[in-house]
Amino acid sequence: MKILVPVKRVIDYNVKPRVKADGTGVDLANVKMSMNPFDEIAVEEAIRLKEKGAATEIVAVSIGVAKAQETLRTALAMGADRAILVQTDDEVEPLGVAKILAKIVEEEGPGLVILGKQAIDDDSNQTGQMLAALLGWPQGTFASKVEVSGDTVDVTREVDGGLETVKLNTPAIITTDLRLNEPRYASLPNIMKAKSKPLATKTPADYGVDIAPRLETLKVGEPPKRSAGIKVADVDELVAKLKALGVAA
Amino acid sequence: MTKTLVWVEHDNVSVKDATLSAVTAASKLGEVHLLVAGKGVDGAAAEAAKIAGVGKVHVADDAAFEHALAENVAPLIVELLGSHDAFIAPATTHGKNIAPRVAALLDVAQISDILSVESEDTFTRPIYAGNAIATVRSKDAKKVITVRGTAFEKAAREGGSGVVEAVASTGDKGISSFVGAEIAKLERPELTSAKVIVSGGRALKDAETFEATIFPLADKIGAAVGASRAAVDAGYAPNDYQVGQTGKIVAPEVYIAVGISGAIQHLAGMKDSKTIIAINKDEDAPIFQVADIGIVGDLFKIVPELTEKL
Numbered sequence: 001m002k003i004l005v006p007v008k009r010v011i012d013y014n015v016k017p018r019v020k021a022d023g024t025g026v027d028l029a030n031v032k033m034s035m036n037p038f039d040e041i042a043v044e045e046a047i048r049l050k051e052k053g054a055a056t057e058i059v060a061v062s063i064g065v066a067k068a069q070e071t072l073r074t075a076l077a078m079g080a081d082r083a084i085l086v087q088t089d090d091e092v093e094p095l096g097v098a099k100i101l102a103k104i105v106e107e108e109g110p111g112l113v114i115l116g117k118q119a120i121d122d123d124s125n126q127t128g129q130m131l132a133a134l135l136g137w138p139q140g141t142f143a144s145k146v147e148v149s150g151d152t153v154d155v156t157r158e159v160d161g162g163l164e165t166v167k168l169n170t171p172a173i174i175t176t177d178l179r180l181n182e183p184r185y186a187s188l189p190n191i192m193k194a195k196s197k198p199l200a201t202k203t204p205a206d207y208g209v210d211i212a213p214r215l216e217t218l219k220v221g222e223p224p225k226r227s228a229g230i231k232v233a234d235v236d237e238l239v240a241k242l243k244a245l246g247v248a249a
Numbered sequence: 250m251t252k253t254l255v256w257v258e259h260d261n262v263s264v265k266d267a268t269l270s271a272v273t274a275a276s277k278l279g280e281v282h283l284l285v286a287g288k289g290v291d292g293a294a295a296e297a298a299k300i301a302g303v304g305k306v307h308v309a310d311d312a313a314f315e316h317a318l319a320e321n322v323a324p325l326i327v328e329l330l331g332s333h334d335a336f337i338a339p340a341t342t343h344g345k346n347i348a349p350r351v352a353a354l355l356d357v358a359q360i361s362d363i364l365s366v367e368s369e370d371t372f373t374r375p376i377y378a379g380n381a382i383a384t385v386r387s388k389d390a391k392k393v394i395t396v397r398g399t400a401f402e403k404a405a406r407e408g409g410s411g412v413v414e415a416v417a418s419t420g421d422k423g424i425s426s427f428v429g430a431e432i433a434k435l436e437r438p439e440l441t442s443a444k445v446i447v448s449g450g451r452a453l454k455d456a457e458t459f460e461a462t463i464f465p466l467a468d469k470i471g472a473a474v475g476a477s478r479a480a481v482d483a484g485y486a487p488n489d490y491q492v493g494q495t496g497k498i499v500a501p502e503v504y505i506a507v508g509i510s511g512a513i514q515h516l517a518g519m520k521d522s523k524t525i526i527a528i529n530k531d532e533d534a535p536i537f538q539v540a541d542i543g544i545v546g547d548l549f550k551i552v553p554e555l556t557e558k559l
Contacts, residue, residue, distance in 0.1 A: 011377070013514070016380065016513055017377040017378075017380045017381060019380075019381045026376070026377055026380075026381050093358055094349070094358070094359070095352070095353060095356075095357070095358050095359075098353060117495075118495075120377070120378060120494065121376065121377055122376055123361065123362065123375065123376055123377070123378065123494070124349075124359070124361045125345050125349070125361060125362075126349035126352070126359050126361060127349075128349075129319065129346065129347075129348075129349035129350045129353070130349045130350070130352065130353035130359075131353075132319075132320075132350060133323065133349070133350040133351075133352075133353035133354045134353050136424075137424070138320050138424040138425035139319055139320070139346070139350065139425075141319075141342075141345070141346045142342060142346075144488075154428060157342075158342070158488060158489070159342040159343075159430075160341050160342045160343075160441075160489065160497075161432045161433060161435070161489060162430060162431050162432040162433040162487075162489055163430065163431045164316070164427070164428075164429070164430040164431075165427075165428040165429050165430070166316075166318065166425055166426065166427055166428060167425065167426045167427075167428050168424065168425045169423075169424045169425070177495075178478070178482075178495055179481075179482075179488055213358075213388075214357065214358035214387065214388050214389050215358050215360065215385045215386065215387055215388070216385065216386045216388060217383055217384070217385050218371065218384040218385065218386055219383070219384040220376070220381050220382070220383050220384075221381065221382050221384070222381065222382070223375070223379055223380065223381065223382050223520075226520065226525075226539050226541070227541075229525070229537070229539075229540045229541040229542055229543055230541070230542060230543070231532075231537070231542075231543045231544065231545065232542060232543070232544050233544075234544075235544070235551055235554045235555050235558060236558065238526070238542065238544050238551075238555060239555065239558045239559060241526075241542050242470075242503070242526075242555075242559065243559075245502070245503055245524055246502075247445055247470050247503050247559075248469070248470055248559040
């Protein structure tokens, strides 16, 4: 079984984003970019399935600017076999990404597509579900455990209040939650080897998909600022404050 | 006028609070209809009909909908959207699982986790872990939206006179099935609807210390218990306690952060709390930048003393 793993290049999760003064977006010039953390977990899970013999080939895909190649090389260094970059300077919304991915799925015929549950830039949490819808495949979102057996996959999902397990017929879509696994670091020899692994470059036009945005961003602003707080010296003072807030009688 | 279908979050017998915030958001667009899908949902449907401002309550009672599997409920919603202009779900795990599937089937973009309704096609939503707020206008004819519960008042549970109407099942698509669930036992208020939350971080050392320190304080003031991702990852607390970008988004009256440094991912989940109180020994911890009331010191001394004196 082949596994397809879409990965996204996003602002590094340790960087505090700055809103541009003109309200057009977040300033990404000279900001450290990395692979979306949930996608690292997706790559790791695919590699583990291959190591267990449940998968034969891992194809990493990214849609975005030329520099997204670096993100794909990271996936290759972790253990993906080959990569596809769908290069575009346009911002592609989850629906557009899902449509391109659906075309790639048709070409590649994977048994599983493993995606991160959300990207930490747009925080949409949509692409996996949308891809499942377009393909008519079942979806195992927010996965914290994945077990492939024959023609089905059991996915334990993190839901409000606890965990639930669903059984999906393959081919299926899985989106990863944080606790699915601990992604490995790419070793230096593997980073070197990744440079010679195949990376195909395509464009959205190659897939004949309309990726025109459906949402127009009118403005990006700062969240409301909290007013400066006070520090109290001891517990008695804190108790008095809490009582004033009605927290205790 | 916009006719909106709202996904009702329920446990068969009663409607969960998250639904009420979604109803308020929907009421800003126009007419509010509800969808109660599940198996044996008479109780929930009767409750739903009483929610203030609700018109029709569509009830789809079928084994295929029992566990809200997206594969089975999305086609049902798509069919109902033939006569509705918008679909709104609370941004719960069900809502987040189902809504994008509906959106893609309709070939429309989804607007996730909205904070406000500016007009019938314009909404605000947080991006970059809440570090920026985007105002977006949808160009799609039909809208698919998820709603951040803490950003909208809850609609009243009484006073409505919705008309309950059964809808035909769209059946089991047969590509997925429910195996089982492990629902964490809650002895305290639910995190997302609690008025007061006591949350612990990595400084709590281990699961026993977490329980011995945080639980007595929470119980004394009737608070829900939360945790930072660091505390959850270290195994001090179960993962459904997690507050943050990747966990639950909360906005209680009072949020007490104990031994939490205040990483941006955590702040994303709680910075809309009315009053934030921080207990931390590091006076430079970022949590103090958002805290209304802070106390610098050893939590192992402060928290027990606080618990005793309250």
